[in-house]
Amino acid sequence: MSTALLTDLTIFVLSLWVGFEVISKVPATLHTPLMSAANSIHGIVLVGAMLIAATTNSWIGYVIAFVAAVFASANVVGGYVVTGRMLKMFRRRPAAPAVTAPAAPAATATAALSRDGQSA
């Protein structure tokens, strides 16, 4: 077993654990956007398609590179756009009035500093 394979395996296993850790904290409300965001992220395989196009010199290589590039970039762009579209619909209040006039200026400053402070 080569060192490179061992390194790759280590990275793979640790990333799996990081993934389990991070994703288990995503609320069920967001599971559909999570899946489409995952679609966008696995579009990273576009890098592989680009490297094929860069190294090949046979027609079959070009065909494979082309199809893979189409597939992967559909993932990257489509996943990102549709995730954004969905997340935009998640509102705390429908068409809420913009200013709710907090009591003191200090409170306003704190709220401005942590935009998600309200979600606590």
Place this chain on the structure above:
Amino acid sequence: MSGFSFATQLIYVLAASCFVLGLHLMNTPATARRGNQFSTAGMVIAIATTLALVAHAGVISSTGWIVMLVGALIGGGIGLYSARTVQMTAMPQLVSMFNAVGGGAAALVAIHDYIRVAGAVHGVAESTTVTTLLDVIIGSVTFSGSIIAAGKLQGVITSAPVTFPGSRVVNLLLGAIGLGAAGYVIATPGLPALWIVIVAALAFGVTMVMPIGGADMPVVISLLNAFTGTAVAMAGFVIGNWALIIAGALVGASGGILTKLMADAMNRSIGNIIVGGFGTGDTAVAALPGAGAGVTAIAADDAAIQLAYAQKVIIVPGYGLAAAQAQHEVAELADLLESRGVDVTYAIHPVAGRMPGHMNVLLAEANVPYPQLKEMDEINPDFARTDVALVIGANDVTNPAARRPGTAISGMPILDVDQAKSIIVVKRSMGHGYAGIDNELYTNPKTSMYFADAKTALADLTSAVKTLVG
């Protein structure tokens, strides 16, 4: 390792960190949009780095550039168009198609790598072959399986389980052929055996998903999502790129978690769903409205008065609401009740809808604010303090029989709807749900059945509230 390739690897790790951070920010709806932007920033960094790498290496032909750029433009255009135009009810199909192309692209990367190495004079290192084969197999199964899943969700292919005598034998046979050919590729590297592996894996994807019923789709999509991630990670092994390995592992973990959650919520094991091949399609078994003993029927006016004079109402939307596309009607009714001072929340079971979290997206689209959307564990204690629970198109997930041993749904996590002071169930008929058993909730003395299509029923309820108590 030259300074340049060292730098590019470091930048790939930076891009992968953006993915982790982006997924982390999805832990609340308030920060999720920033999370999506972080992930995409990571993607832009990774692609820009690869462009720099390709240009720096200088071996790419002009044909290579054209293939790369035109392919990316076409794919990006298709992705953009489908993402902009897709209906929220069709999200499961879109995610499934995205899984398909992701798996397909990952398989192609491994296939090309193998062709290139096989074309060279020297042999293939064994470890490369194993990851290459895993990539080819998982990627191909995902590709064909996801297309079938999308077809079933879209209704192009029947959502009922498709089985034929000996279908399980065919599955086993395909598995054996695929693995046998894969073993042969490892023993004696060569292209023909690889083609057999690909064809067997593609066929296996089809025969794996065809027997799975529409109701099990949330599990299947999640599982195929996990497959896609794993295939992409394997592609990372094949081309030696950490960004692919990390991103693929993250997606694999995400799909894995969702698969487990969905299977648990349906009280089925993953293996049982894959080899089972039972489960129903979209349509419930028809039965006469009002059939069955001890069932109280209710008309729109009475239901409207109950709702309008309640203090606390919990709406329980299910698959039937999504199928009837009645999310806007339900939101309108909820708004009306809220304007009368009724406290309205939604109880969302994990498998309400056609994919993980689907019901939340449908309701968010109908302008329901997300703090009103409650997960099962969060809302269950509230039912006892609730005046009216309005169940729309949900069946098995409300059946108290799940609390007793010895029924088809024993042990399945349910919404404690029967604890509410009174219950109104909107349903087309007394037909059975997916589990095929009677719902004891319907014969509960506190329950009134409102037999109608979800969309019509909700519109009638809204106008009844307006006219009666305006």
